[in-house]
Amino acid sequence: MPDDITTFFDRILDVFSDGIYISDRFGKTIKVNDMYEKLTGLKKENLLGRYVKELETEGVYDIAINPLVVKTGKPQTSLQNTSTGRKVILNGHPVFDHNGEVAYVITFVRDVTVLSQLKEQVSYQAELIEKYHREARYLRTRNHTNTIIENPKMRNLMELLKRIAVTDSTVLILGDTGVGKDVFATHIHQYSLRRDEPFFKINCATIPESLIESELFGYEPGAFSGASTKGKPGYFEMADKGTLFLDEIGELPLPMQAKLLRVLQDQEVMRIGSTKVKKVDVRFIAATNRNLEESVQKGTFRSDLYYRLRVAVLELPPLRERKEEIIPFIDFFLDKFNTKYRKKIDFSPEVKKLLQEYRWPGNVREMENLIQGLVVTQDKAMIEIEDLPNYLLNNKEMQEKLQLANVINTEEQSLGEIMEGFEKSVLEKALASHKSVAKVAKALKVDRSTIFRKLKKYGIIQ
Ligand SMILES: Nc1ncnc2c1ncn2[C@@H]1O[C@H](COP(=O)(O)OP(=O)(O)OP(=O)(O)O)[C@@H](O)[C@H]1O
Ligand SMILES: [Mg+2]
Structure with a gap:
């Protein structure tokens, strides 16, 4: 007996790579193809002849779009998760009779699981690209030509830096706030064989304690509540083949110090929630303005980590011990901010002299901020002593020096x-x-x- 048209029609539906579900205007299930079964995990025999509303009440469907298509006479779309764990997009279309009324609703079901996985991957890649951009911007602001080195001690340190840079050894940079530790850290990377690989900086003092571990080690999907569903690599992984600069290492909480030590020794990391160990190849630079020896004695810094970091040390002297550099720094920052703010401001010889005598507790950063402030706020071409902020003149030491100069x-x-x-x-x-x-x-x-x-x-x- 030859196949009738309905049987052929069924087979035609089974050829489609989308799931197909057809119901009449009352919501009764008329046809379901093979792909629909596959995507939803539901069986034809359990669906045919059943009403959409019933199936919805029984929880077989989370939302049925057929009633809406019938009601509005317009196509409808909805995104659903199926019991098989897939993400599907439903497109319901009305099919009209000769009176222009909806006779059937045909719904196409398309698997978008892979698509949404791709989307997550793309957004993860975008995040990574943004991180690299940030890093590139950071590096661009620091090149060799805009670093002032005008003092014998600093020249020696720079020579030492170049020798250390190529060895791949861990480096500890010490020095008061604002002396140029960040500047030196980037130079180490730039003079190293890793210069074309990533350079990442992480400030141990500014990341909340609860987030440090996930920032450094990364995590697997669903490792903890609030974690992104896609998981995330940590800085140790991102800096693979490159350099990781751990700024303010003295602020790292003790439990993290133990974990960091293990990474330094084994060059292996394990994401939170993972059981897989991953090899990484990272060059570490650490910096702090703390006296780590004191922290070790107080028990706030692990001695084993301290000794491990002390392999190569660069200790930057405070600005007041680099008197020869003060005038070059003044000229450098005046030039920088005059260019930036389109001004032509200079300092009188008295001001320059005074700044050479000042203690500079905030070191180079303090000088940079002072000069920026003056260039921004002053209109005269020549800055005199009386234009300087009071705190520069109001301390006793400065008064004495000024008196002596006035003599x-x-x-x-x-x-x-x-x-x-x-x-x-x-x-x-x-x-x-x-x-x-x-x-x-x-x-x-x-x-x-x-x-x-x-x-x-x-x-x-x-
Ligand atoms: N030798 C230098 N030449 C040019 N600019 C410098 C030099 N040293 C420091 N600076 C500038 O001074 C500012 C402070 O330097 P940097 O951020 O490196 O200090 P730091 O020691 O890391 O300070 P902190 O301890 O607060 O982190 C920066 O804007 C930096 O560009
Ligand atoms: Mg710094």
Whole structure:
């Protein structure tokens, strides 16, 4: 007996690579193809002749779009998760009778699981690209030409840096806040054989303690509540073949110190929630403005990690110990900010002199901020002492230095006056530190009565 048209029609439906589901205007299931069974895990015999509403009530479907198609006479779309764990997109279309009424609803079911996996992968890649961009921007702001090295100690350190850079050894950079630890860290990477590989920086002080582990090690999908469903690589993995700069290492919580030590020794990492160990090839640079030896004694820093990090140390001196660099730095930052803000501001010789004497507790960063502030706020071409912020002048040490500088005024004073002024300030200082006339006399190798007479003459004592 030849096959009738309905049987052929069924076979035709089975050829489609989309799932197909046809119901009449009352929601009764008329046809279901093979692919539909496969995608949804539902059996034809359990569906044919059944009503969509019933199936929805029984929980077979989460939302049925057929009633909406019948009601509106318009195509409808919906995204659903099937009991087989797949993500499908439903496209329901009305089929009209000769009166223009909806007679049937045909729904195409397309598997988008792979698509949504691809989408997640794409967004993960986009995140990675953004991270690389950030890193590139960071590196671009630091090249060799804009680093000031004008002091013998700093030149030696730079030579040492170049020697260390090519060895791949872990480097510990020490120094007060703002001395240039970040600058030196990027130089290490740039002078190393890894210069074309990634350079990542992570600040151990600014990442919340609860997030440090996942930032460093990454995690597997669903490793903890709130974790992204796609999982995430940590910095150890991302910096593979490149350099990882652990800034403010002194702030790393103790449990993480133990984990970091293991990574340093074995060059192996395991994502949170994973059982698989992954080999990584990372060069580590650590920096801190803390005295780690003290932290070790206090028990806030592991001694084994400290010794492991101490393989090669670069200790950057504070700016006040690099007096030769102060003028070059002033010129460098004036140039930088004049260009940036289209100005032509300069400092008077007195201001430059004063800045050479200042203590610079915030080091290079403090100088950079000071000069930026002045260039932005001042309109005059020449900055004088009175234009400087008060804190620069208001400390005792600065006052003394200024007094001493004022003593030497070759325009209006005779040599005798200059020498007297100088003598006066020497005596004031000596008395302040030695406290008694006898001790001052001994220190300055002058007899007591002479000192006494001079102190009276200058009005230092009554
Ligand atoms: N030798 C240098 N030449 C040019 N600019 C420098 C130099 N040293 C430091 N700077 C600039 O001074 C600022 C502070 O430097 P950096 O961030 O490297 O200090 P740091 O030691 O890392 O400070 P912190 O301890 O606060 O992290 C930066 O803007 C940096 O570009
Ligand atoms: Mg820094």
